[in-house]
Amino acid sequence: MLFFQLQKDHTIPLYEQLYIGIKNAITNNQLAVGVRLPSKRELADFFNISQTTVELAYSQLLAEGYIISKPRVGYFVEEIDSLPYRQSDIANKEIKKTTETLEYKIDFSSAKIDEDAFPFTIWRKYAKDVLDRPFKHLLQTGERQGEHALRIEIANYLHQSRGIECDPEQIVIGSGTEQLLPMILKILDTNSQLAFENPGYSPIPRHQLGQLAIPISVDTDGIVVEQLQKTNANVVYITPSHQFPTGAVLSANRRTQLLNWAAKAPDRFIIEDDYDSEFRYIGKPIPALRGLDVNDRVIYLSTFTKSLMPSLRVAFFVLPPTLVQRYQEHFNYYSSTVPRFEQHILAKFMKDGHFAKHLNRMRKIYRKKHDKCIEVFSNHYPQITISGDSAGTNILVAFRHEKSERELQQVARQNGIHILPLSNYYLTEQHYSKRTFLLGFGNLQLHDIEPNIHQLMEIWEISKKLI
Ligand SMILES: Cc1ncc(COP(=O)(O)O)c(C=O)c1O
Numbered sequence: 001m002l003f004f005q006l007q008k009d010h011t012i013p014l015y016e017q018l019y020i021g022i023k024n025a026i027t028n029n030q031l032a033v034g035v036r037l038p039s040k041r042e043l044a045d046f047f048n049i050s051q052t053t054v055e056l057a058y059s060q061l062l063a064e065g066y067i068i069s070k071p072r073v074g075y076f077v078e079e080i081d082s083l084p085y086r087q088s089d090i091a092n093k094e095i096k097k098t099t100e101t102l103e104y105k106i107d108f109s110s111a112k113i114d115e116d117a118f119p120f121t122i123w124r125k126y127a128k129d130v131l132d133r134p135f136k137h138l139l140q141t142g143e144r145q146g147e148h149a150l151r152i153e154i155a156n157y158l159h160q161s162r163g164i165e166c167d168p169e170q171i172v173i174g175s176g177t178e179q180l181l182p183m184i185l186k187i188l189d190t191n192s193q194l195a196f197e198n199p200g201y202s203p204i205p206r207h208q209l210g211q212l213a214i215p216i217s218v219d220t221d222g223i224v225v226e227q228l229q230k231t232n233a234n235v236v237y238i239t240p241s242h243q244f245p246t247g248a249v250l251s252a253n254r255r256t257q258l259l260n261w262a263a264k265a266p267d268r269f270i271i272e273d274d275y276d277s278e279f280r281y282i283g284k285p286i287p288a289l290r291g292l293d294v295n296d297r298v299i300y301l302s303t304f305t306k307s308l309m310p311s312l313r314v315a316f317f318v319l320p321p322t323l324v325q326r327y328q329e330h331f332n333y334y335s336s337t338v339p340r341f342e343q344h345i346l347a348k349f350m351k352d353g354h355f356a357k358h359l360n361r362m363r364k365i366y367r368k369k370h371d372k373c374i375e376v377f378s379n380h381y382p383q384i385t386i387s388g389d390s391a392g393t394n395i396l397v398a399f400r401h402e403k404s405e406r407e408l409q410q411v412a413r414q415n416g417i418h419i420l421p422l423s424n425y426y427l428t429e430q431h432y433s434k435r436t437f438l439l440g441f442g443n444l445q446l447h448d449i450e451p452n453i454h455q456l457m458e459i460w461e462i463s464k465k466l467i
Contacts, residue, residue, distance in 0.1 A: 003025075006021075006049065014049055015053045015057045015060075016060075018047070018054065019056075019057040019060045019061060022037070022061060023061060023066055026077055026080070034076055035076065035077045036075070037076065040054045040055055061075075062075075065080065066078060104416050104418040105417065106418070106444075106448075106455065106456070108417065108439050108444075108452075110245070110393060111310060113308075113309055114366070117361065118309065119354065123345065123349065127341075127345050129348070130344045130345050135341075142343070144336055146316065146336050146343060147336075147343040149343070149344060150346055150350075151168035152347075154173075155171060157356075158288075161278075162288040163287040164288050164300060164318065165291075166300075166318045167321075170319045170320070170321060171316055172317050172319065172327065173314065173338055174315055174317075174336070174337050174338065175313040175314065175337040176313050176315050177203045177275070177301060177305075178203040179315070180315055181203040181237070187319070187326050187327050187330055188267075188269055188299075192234055192235040193212075193232050193233045194212055194237065195213070195215075195216050195228055195231060195233035196213050196214070196215060197215075197216060197239065197243060198215035198426055199218065199245055199422060200244060200245075200425060201245070215427040216233075216236070219248070221250065221253075222240060222248045222250030222254050223236070223250065225257040225258050228261060234265065234268045235269050235270075236258070236269075236271070238270060238271070238272060239273045240272060241276075241277035241286040241288065242275070242276045242390070244276065245394070245396070246396065247389065247394075247395070248388070249286055249390065255289055259292060262298075268297060269297055270289065270299070272290055272300050273301045274300065276392040278359050278363070280363075280390060281366075281370055281371075281390060286391075293320070296320030296323075298320065299317055299318070300318040301317045306392075306442075307359060307362075308355075312342065313338065314342065314346060368446055369446055370389065372449045373449055377397065379465070380457075380464045381399075381457060381464065381465065382465055383399060385397070386398075393441060394439055394440040396436055398434040398436040398437075401435045401460065401462075403460075404435070405421035405422070405423050405437070406421070406423075408421070408460055409437075412459065412460070417459070421435070421436065421437050
């Protein structure tokens with residue numbers, strides 16, 4: 001009746017083997033509904049196992065509804081409407097990948113950081129310290145807004161480096177800009193009319209933005225505030241210190257215009273995304289707009305994605321004091337999305353001055369790479385216009401070409417090179433005369449930059465000036 005065997009030396013316990021065997025016999029209709037199963041003693045004798053083992057298997061089958069027990073009569077196969085579950089053979093299957101993960105020979109992505117320069121030894125030391133008994137309380141749920149220790153360090157950093165005065169109570173930590181922006185919008189009002197820089201970065205997928213997003217042009221002075229003033233937007237998302245992706249810095253005049261625009265109605269707010277402002281190569285650091293905000297209209301947003309690593313998934317926003325209460329009302333059910341251990345590793349790393357040191361070191365490394373890119377283009381490709389080169393880990397290169405940006409991107413891809421066109425960052429269809437690409441240098445080796453650029457130019461058939 002039961003056509004399976006039990007293996008005594010198998011890693012799967014006997015009772016579980018028995019349970020699986022009977023369950024399979026039921027789901028495969030080898031045991032029909034209503035059939036009486038052998039008594040515990042009969043089955044124990046049959047398989048030469050203990051009655052306790054049979055009892056364990058039967059109670060599991062009972063609990064899952066495969067069999068029923070009739071007192072003093074026995075166990076019977078139960079009718080099952082649909083199979084509770086099917087044994088999976090996922091491990092043996094070739095799984096079809098849902099995302100494309102291409103390996104590139106050369107990666108000019110602007111989102112990459114220098115992997116070789118990461119301070120693994122120091123990070124590991126803090127990780128080891130924290131992942132130990134004295135920190136066992138971190139196994140429990142932490143504060144909703146993020147760990148207080150980390151919020152203190154972020155407040156200190158903002159004061160010293162970005163000219164922002166804030167209390168840790170105004171800071172909310174989360175796992176990335178994409179996760180935090182919807183929270184901010186909920187705090188402000190779900191019906192907000194949202195304006196975005198065009199071109200710009202959108203933490204909400206473009207197809208979900210739909211009618212929500214009001215595109216506002218960007219020029220060399222940053223977002224065009226006159227255009228914003230003519231719309232019905234009440235919230236604007238901007239990158240004033242280093243406009244993404246053009247690299248423009250919001251001019252002093254536009255800053256004042258923008259703050260005045262926000263002050264005109266109680267529901268107007270500016271979301272300042274300070275991404276990529278840490279690495280500046282020309283002039284002094286650009287102070288955050290939030291530092292000028294006397295009317296509590298700027299929500300400051302930043303991330304450790306570029307300054308430390310994208311995989312850390314730690315970002316944060318700073319609310320004006322007037323919005324803290326609203327945050328608490330809306331999110332009193334919400335747990336922090338960043339693991340507590342990671343938060344404490346980062347807090348200790350910052351407290352002991354390693355974050356500031358790391359930024360200084362990375363600024364020097366990225367400056368060298370940045371200067372190398374500029375040098376290669378000015379020495380060999382003077383026909384190419386460079387812009388957005390005052391900060392960050394990418395520059396913009398623009399040139400005339402008979403092929404479209406898409407075609408050029410495709411040619412690069414076929415040759416194992418990853419590079420993204422400016423058109424990727426527009427919310428609306430745009431027509432501009434020069435082909436423009438974001439050339440990221442974050443994770444390129446310094447000595448590879450020149451040959452990598454030549455290789456790209458060669459496949460795009462852009463001639464080299466011979467010097
Ligand atoms: C302007 C801007 N902000 C934020 C991010 C990403 O931030 P996070 O990794 O915290 O989601 C990007 C990524 O390209 C960006 O361009």
